[in-house]
Amino acid sequence: MSRAALNKEFSGEIPTGTYGPAMHLTETLEGWRNEKPLIDSNICNKCEWCYLVCPEGVIYSENNDIKIDYRFCKGCGICAKECKKCAIKMEKEGAANE
Amino acid sequence: MNNRVFVSGDEAIALGVKLAKPKVIAAYPITPQTIVVERLAEMVEKRELEAEYMYVESEHSALAAVMGASVLGVRTFTATSSQGLLYMAEVLHYASGGRVPLVMMNANRSVALPWSIFGDQRDSLSLLDSGWIQAYVEDAQETLDMVIQAYALAENKNVLTPVMVNLDGFVLTHTYEAIDIPTEEQVEKFLPEFKLEGKMDINAPKNLFFSSSPSDNIRFKLQQHQAMEDSRAIIKELDRQYEEITGRGYGGLATGYRTEDAESIIITLGSITGLVKDVVDALRSQGKRVGVVKIRFMRPFPEEELVELCKNADKIGVLEKDISFGYHGTVYTNVADALKAEGKKLINYIAGLGGQNISADDICNIFSQLQSIDTGVNVPTLNFVGVKG
């Protein structure tokens, strides 16, 4: 399953009136976070609870592995707090542009 | 079916709407629009009109509901008056900014306080900036023809602007007249099927009615303004096409009656035009050079047309059923701006507020007063007819 594509080439044009396309993303949000969730795949039992509780929907299962779309992770920490196996740790990081 | 019927203004609206075949109708009853919604409900019940007739609990909800329906690509209709129009005022801006091609009938009625169910034009004129095309009709025939043209205008892809059709409350909504109804075939020839390019579609989903940034907002508003400007030519073209098919044309954004060599002209809006035409004929038979200009659309405003129609007259009286407190009537301020470089004497006559009767004598007096300017009489710019100011 592919993640939402970013329209990097967005020209800045406006449509006629407020008729816009669905799921049209022109910027990423990784600059929002101070810490980043890291999943320890040795402890993780692939229950996918983290996938359910993430408000952003950036956690997903692919090839029996739990992955995170860091482009849109805001580092809220819900996944780390809710993981029943304590397999997710939040690691400090600076703003993406620094 | 007999194509000539004896109906009221409200009923003419319903007949026009029936011919346009909207699929969703949502309206809240308010005097003097009630006959419109009642007739439409009857038509739906008799299966003469195949539409979803929604019960709504307020005018604000009525307009919101038809907006929601319209962006699925479905033709809609709603109607209101005075208090209801102002209650949905927020949604008027929403529809025009959202470029949703709605058609709405408004029965011009006085706005509280004091309460009055009778007609004047303060309701719609106070909302000229809402971004809607605003048409004002003179009689029941024009009413029916205008409703059909309103759909063609709103839905035109270069316009995509909602249209408000205004009828004077009671004096037009509830008076009876013999009118001709076009056939279904004629309407089908004139009014194309509704196709909305940006509509919500399961196979091509959209995100509508979004927010704009400070740098983008003015671009959206310019676009909206441009569409309204572009609609001028389209209004004239639709009038021409309609005349070709039905034999009835109305002359575009503004028309003149006996204005070519008039010295004094009264500018009117709505049903009062009929009475003024009668007075013009009577005074002409006495040798007085008078005429009347009827504004059919307040937005877009017929700037060029007014300059052209008034070019030979030097005394202009703007007769309207509203007042913008603390200045002049709104029709007057719009007209004064259009004619500002023309060196004419412009006088504002406020009459008909809250259903006040305007008589032929009143019109005669206005023409007399305008003519008296030539003899050096100082006529005040603003005049409330029938009251000492």
Add this chain to the structure above:
Amino acid sequence: MLKNLDKEEYFYGHKGCGGCGGSLAVRLALKVLGKNTFVVVPAGCMSAVGFLYPQLSFGVNALISPFASTGAMLSGIRAAANALDIKDCNVVGFAGDGGTADIGLQALSGAIDRGDRIIYICYDNEAYMNTGVQQSGLTPYGARTTTTPPGDYIHGSKNNKKDMFDIVAAHNIKYAATASIGNIPDYIRKVEKAKNIKGTSYIHVAAPCPTGWGIDSSETVSIAKEAIHCGLWYLAEYEDGVYKLNHEVREYASIEGYLKKQSRFKHLTDEDIEIIQKQRDRKINLIKRKVKNYEKILENQ
């Protein structure tokens, strides 16, 4: 449960605060409803963060309605879908406190009255969060908001939460439920149920707001669980005139524990907490009585 969820994400790249409860409620509901869905979102947090042109975050058809009009636009869309003979589509609205209980209440009432096949989901974060945490009709007793400051004079909100679940039930709605992101399987089950109701359904989902409640962004889901455990939030359903409590708490967790974790309740005195406790007891008794009454009615039928 995971099997029933669409793998696609239909609410993505939005600019909600990190840890936003409301966005989790929207995201999960859309994964239950899938791509054949039309979404209405009134002014509020979800519309403010999801429709900032050019960043448009809904993967299904979605639009912003005027603040008061969620119920009306939902009905309008359903009427058009019927006219176009679009079979099997969901028409769902996500409204917050204001859009549901205050400014939007009239249109919601009208929508239920019409009985159209729509789903109305209220994400309850207990204040007008989008405009900066002002008191709403769903703000609980004692809460600090920017319009109910916690001083000696006003001392936090003096109002009780409007009981929206009861209000919609009193309309004789086809289906209503309270839910919470603190119990995700229960919430998902209820959205699934609403999807299949041939009439109007309403779900009132607890959606904590870390920003407005004064908790860490990681605690959104756990605080919602605690609200259920201390009895301040109950999970119930109303269907065809019958009330049902989904989850009876045998022994309540500490109300004070739940309240004091949040900055918005920091100022509460013991007296305040006692009032809140009594309110909880009264509310639970009321719902239990309703459940018993309807059980009796069913028995007698």
